[in-house]
Amino acid sequence: MLFRSVLILLLLIFSVSGGSTVADAAEECNFFAGSWVVDESYPLYTAASCPFVEHEFSCVKNGRPDLGYTKYRWQPLDCDLTRFDGKLFLEKFRGKSILFVGDSLSRNQWQSLTCMLHSTVPNTPYTLTRVGDVSTFTFTEYEVKVMLERNVFLVDVVKEEIGRVLKLDTINGGSAKLWEGIDFLIFNTWHWWNRRGPSQPWDYIQIGKEVLKDMDRMVAFEKALTTWGRWVDLNIDPRKSKVFFQGISPSHYNGTLWGEPRAKSCAGQREPVAGSIYPGGLPPVVAVLKATLSKIKKSIHLLDVTELSLLRKDGHPSNFGLGGRIGLDCSHWCLAGVPDTWNLIFYNLII
Numbered sequence: 001m002l003f004r005s006v007l008i009l010l011l012l013i014f015s016v017s018g019g020s021t022v023a024d025a026a027e028e029c030n031f032f033a034g035s036w037v038v039d040e041s042y043p044l045y046t047a048a049s050c051p052f053v054e055h056e057f058s059c060v061k062n063g064r065p066d067l068g069y070t071k072y073r074w075q076p077l078d079c080d081l082t083r084f085d086g087k088l089f090l091e092k093f094r095g096k097s098i099l100f101v102g103d104s105l106s107r108n109q110w111q112s113l114t115c116m117l118h119s120t121v122p123n124t125p126y127t128l129t130r131v132g133d134v135s136t137f138t139f140t141e142y143e144v145k146v147m148l149e150r151n152v153f154l155v156d157v158v159k160e161e162i163g164r165v166l167k168l169d170t171i172n173g174g175s176a177k178l179w180e181g182i183d184f185l186i187f188n189t190w191h192w193w194n195r196r197g198p199s200q201p202w203d204y205i206q207i208g209k210e211v212l213k214d215m216d217r218m219v220a221f222e223k224a225l226t227t228w229g230r231w232v233d234l235n236i237d238p239r240k241s242k243v244f245f246q247g248i249s250p251s252h253y254n255g256t257l258w259g260e261p262r263a264k265s266c267a268g269q270r271e272p273v274a275g276s277i278y279p280g281g282l283p284p285v286v287a288v289l290k291a292t293l294s295k296i297k298k299s300i301h302l303l304d305v306t307e308l309s310l311l312r313k314d315g316h317p318s319n320f321g322l323g324g325r326i327g328l329d330c331s332h333w334c335l336a337g338v339p340d341t342w343n344l345i346f347y348n349l350i351i
Helices: 002-017 022-028 086-092 104-120 174-179 217-235 285-293 306-310 338-350
Strands: 034-038 072-076 097-102 126-131 134-139 144-150 156-160 163-167 184-187 204-207 210-212 242-245 300-302
Touching: 072 338, 086 104, 097 104, 097 174, 104 134, 104 144, 104 338, 174 217, 217 285, 242 338, 285 300, 306 338
Parallel strands: 097 144, 097 184, 163 204, 184 242, 242 300
Antiparallel strands: 034 072, 126 134, 134 144, 156 163, 204 210
């Protein structure tokens, strides 16, 4: 009887404290449900400590007078995120490669990660190169590559006699070759799917042999994502590469959605939406994304950043981005800012 009691006690102790890792915590805790709290130790870096931030994300350098938006930390409801340690990251992933594939929101996240790492080891030499649509930031001492490929649809856009054709069921370009053998892949697409007029970068859509002038953009997105998922299933070895999807980064152009009907945009917003739930709900495309990802056989880790980003109506460049005072950007994010949290969660999932 005594032996049985001791055994039960030991099992209870082990179940509470034994074998726990960050990966285990990621399975037990939803990093994506929480709220924004003020943290005076933030931001993780400043514009001065990251001199290579591109103009469109560098809100402080562009004259944004308030800094309150840089002081918010994401707090999950049921656990804590491990604070980012760039030195640990570089040591652990020495010789590894990280590739962001997508549109300017991918560039936003790529720049954030390079800033987070560089500010931790500011004296470590680096190189920054660009060849075609691929930018590579290399921490030479650690042989860590943080790369970005601009690829807004993931599937092919081909110039033909009739014009530029968006092919929803093919990935044949050089891009796919670049993806193979990368240690960490973070894909993203959605931002360009509703473009129309002069900013639309295609003239026709093709599915199989059928060529269309246009179609429901949500359906087109789903078909392209299915094609990308098929490529993942056929080409990714989970033992060598981990695949992430960035999730849908939201915009803030309608104050009614966050309970402020008089606000026509993110301009002048100075603080997040309080609480954990965005009043306007999630964009419908999130359900399409999750349903499509669920059909992919290989493991895909969704960085489900939509709701936590929806709460940050204050985090956009607004009039302090690429267009300056005459522009209005409520789609991208200031750096330092919200994409740092996307990367912090990514860090917690892989470290």
